Amino acid sequence: MIPTTSRWRGAALMALVIAVTVNLRPILTSIGPLLEDIRTGTGIGYQQAALLTALPVLCMGLVPLLQPWLRRWLSEQGGLLLGLAAIGLACLWRLLLGSGGALIASAVLAGLGVAFVQALMPGLVNRWFARRLALAMGVYSAALMSGGGVAAVLGPRVAEYFGHWQAGLGVWLLPVLLALLLLGLVGPTLEGAVGRSGSGGGHFFGNRRAWLLAVYFGLINGGYTSMVAWLPAYYQQVGGSARGGGELVGLMTIFQVLGALGLPLLLRRIADRRPGLWLALTAQLLGFAGLLLDPALSPGLWVGLIGFGLGACFSLSLTLTLEHLKDPRHAGGLAAFVQGIGFIITGLVPYLTGWLRDISGDFQASWTLLTVTVLLMLLVTGRFAPRGYAAAMADRAAPAGVLN
Numbered sequence: 001m002i003p004t005t006s007r008w009r010g011a012a013l014m015a016l017v018i019a020v021t022v023n024l025r026p027i028l029t030s031i032g033p034l035l036e037d038i039r040t041g042t043g044i045g046y047q048q049a050a051l052l053t054a055l056p057v058l059c060m061g062l063v064p065l066l067q068p069w070l071r072r073w074l075s076e077q078g079g080l081l082l083g084l085a086a087i088g089l090a091c092l093w094r095l096l097l098g099s100g101g102a103l104i105a106s107a108v109l110a111g112l113g114v115a116f117v118q119a120l121m122p123g124l125v126n127r128w129f130a131r132r133l134a135l136a137m138g139v140y141s142a143a144l145m146s147g148g149g150v151a152a153v154l155g156p157r158v159a160e161y162f163g164h165w166q167a168g169l170g171v172w173l174l175p176v177l178l179a180l181l182l183l184g185l186v187g188p189t190l191e192g193a194v195g196r197s198g199s200g201g202g203h204f205f206g207n208r209r210a211w212l213l214a215v216y217f218g219l220i221n222g223g224y225t226s227m228v229a230w231l232p233a234y235y236q237q238v239g240g241s242a243r244g245g246g247e248l249v250g251l252m253t254i255f256q257v258l259g260a261l262g263l264p265l266l267l268r269r270i271a272d273r274r275p276g277l278w279l280a281l282t283a284q285l286l287g288f289a290g291l292l293l294d295p296a297l298s299p300g301l302w303v304g305l306i307g308f309g310l311g312a313c314f315s316l317s318l319t320l321t322l323e324h325l326k327d328p329r330h331a332g333g334l335a336a337f338v339q340g341i342g343f344i345i346t347g348l349v350p351y352l353t354g355w356l357r358d359i360s361g362d363f364q365a366s367w368t369l370l371t372v373t374v375l376l377m378l379l380v381t382g383r384f385a386p387r388g389y390a391a392a393m394a395d396r397a398a399p400a401g402v403l404n
Contacts, residue, residue, distance in 0.1 A: 013128050014136075016186045017121065018143040019179040020080060023087055024118055025148030026172040027110040028053055028225070029249060030155040032232040037165040042100035046233075050354035051104050053229040056111025057347030063115030064340035065203075067333065076124065079116050080183055086113025088176040095170030118339060123332020126322045134264040134319050141260035141315035147175070148228065149253020204337040209392035212383065213321050214338045218345025220313045220377045223284060223370050227252060227306060229350040234363045235299070248303055255304040256311030259283075263312040264319065273320040276312060277381045284309030285374045292367040324389045334393075349373075 031038070031052045039049060063070075074082070090110035097103055121140060129136035151172060159168030204210035228249065235248050259280060267276045287305030290297065321338045325331040353366035 010128070012186050014139065016182055017125060017128075017136075017140055019175075019182045020084065020117060021121060021140055021143040022147030022150075023084065023172070023176050023179055024114050024144055025228075026151030026155075026175075027056060027087065027090065027107065027114065029148035029152040029228050029253075030169050030172060032228055032230070032249060033152055033156045034159055034165045034168050035233055036236060037159065038103070041098070041165060042103060044100040044103075046354050046358050047351070048100060048104070050229060050351045052107045053225055054347045054351040055104065055107050056114060057225055057343050057350075059108060059111030060115045060118055061340050061342065061344030061347060063112060064119035064336040064343075067119050067336040067340075076120055077183070079120050081180070083113045083116030083118075083120075084176055084180050084183065086110065086116070088113075088173050088180070091170050091173035091176060093170075095166050095173075097166065115343075119336045122318055122322060122335040122339070123328065126331050126335070127328045130328065133322060134268055134315075137319045137322070138261045138264040138315050141311060141318070142257040144314075145253050145256040145260060145311055149250045149256070152228075152232075152249035152253065153247055204334055207393065207395055209324065210334060210337055211341070212380070213317075213324070213334075214341030215345060216377060216380055217317050217321070217338050217342035219349075219373050220281065220284075220317060221310070221342065221346045222349030222373060223288070223306065224310045224314070225346050225350045226353045226366065226370060227303075227310070230353060230357065230363060230366065231303070237362070248299065251300055252303045252307035252310075255307030256314075259308040259311030259313075260315040264315055271386050273316050273323070273386075274381050274384055276316045277320070277384075278378065280309045280312035280316065281374055281378045281381065282309070284313070285371065285378070288367050288371040288374060292364060292371060320384055323386070324393050 031049075035049055038044070070079070087110050090106045090113065093106045093109070094103070097106060122137070125136050125140050126133060155168035155171075157168075158171045159165045161167070231249055231252070235244055263276050263280060267273075270276075283305045287302045287307075287309065290302035290305070291299070295302070318335060318338075321335050322331045325334055349370075353363075353369060356365040356369060357363050359365075
């Protein structure tokens with residue numbers, strides 16, 4: 001048990017958020033830098049390799065949509081425990097596997113684990129840190145991206161040290177064990193169960209603003225899954241190494257963390273999230289345009305701009321979602337719906353960009369698609385004025401137990 005004073009409890013809960021969240025991206029980002037070794041060892045092609053990113057992200061989308069029903073029998077602590085256990089088992093499996101089919105199956109298992117955890121975290125952060133939501137979401141987002149960046153940078157080194165690519169994928173079992181240990185210490189302080197009927201405010205399938213937020217979230221984050229899946233391969237295609245590709249993902253992650261923490265902190269006194277989102281999307285636009293028009297000029301600059309924009313967009317878009325509803329239960333349910341639909345879309349984007357790479361022979365068509373997507377999202381951002389939140393979510397004024 002931890003001390004029950006407010007200060008210590010807040011610090012312990014933030015430590016738990018960070019320890020759990022850093023495990024949500026290594027299953028994705030450890031693949032790209034080792035992709036050529038994996039393809040050589042298993043014989044899978046680019047489209048099959050895209051499934052290693054797309055399938056986990058699709059799981060991240062499908063599971064949150066079931067949250068209104070899952071919460072009837074699964075507590076918050078149980079959901080976190082189940083999710084972390086699935087991620088840990090997938091990492092252990094990856095230490096032992098040798099076939100493409102087994103690797104894809106491990107991606108599904110890990111994706112389900114991430115989905116259980118990820119569906120809960122924004123709602124928990126909203127409830128635990130309601131008075132500092134934007135900053136807390138920035139910390140959550142930064143931890144999410146840091147875990148992914150560390151995996152991309154260290155994965156090839158671990159694989160090289162042990163002499164096989166499986167080690168570079170399976171080593172991420174260690175931070176999962178640390179998170180499980182901390183959950184055992186902090187878990188007794190978690191308030192309430194996810195599982196009581198009506199505790200999350202029902203589903204949002206009939207709300208148009210919820211759908212707009214979900215599509216928006218999915219498309220503005222599609223660049224992340226595409227960069228994680230294909231940036232190392234792109235770097236190797238233009239003459240770089242697997243380690244260099246991983247380091248480029250690591251550089252992107254540094255700027256993601258800066259965007260996720262820095263922009264919400266800079267704009268913390270502004271209730272309107274649109275200026276921050278416009279700035280973040282513009283940074284992405286410049287980065288993708290640079291990769292498209294002059295990739296040799298300064299790939300680090302373009303990747304840094306993309307990373308900054310992606311990090312800020314993830315944090316701000318989730319904060320924007322949670323701020324649509326004042327009741328933490330309803331807001332958590334909305335965040336789960338937005339992530340559910342959004343991650344299905346996000347999971348499809350790298351598959352589409354990989355297909356474009358296969359038919360065109362290079363990544364220019366992929367970068368073009370992502371550039372056009374960012375342009376569209378710049379226009380859509382104008383719809384999210386704070387004064388319109390209440391009207392857009394008017395149907396959620398019903399009692400928490402009512403399903404729409």
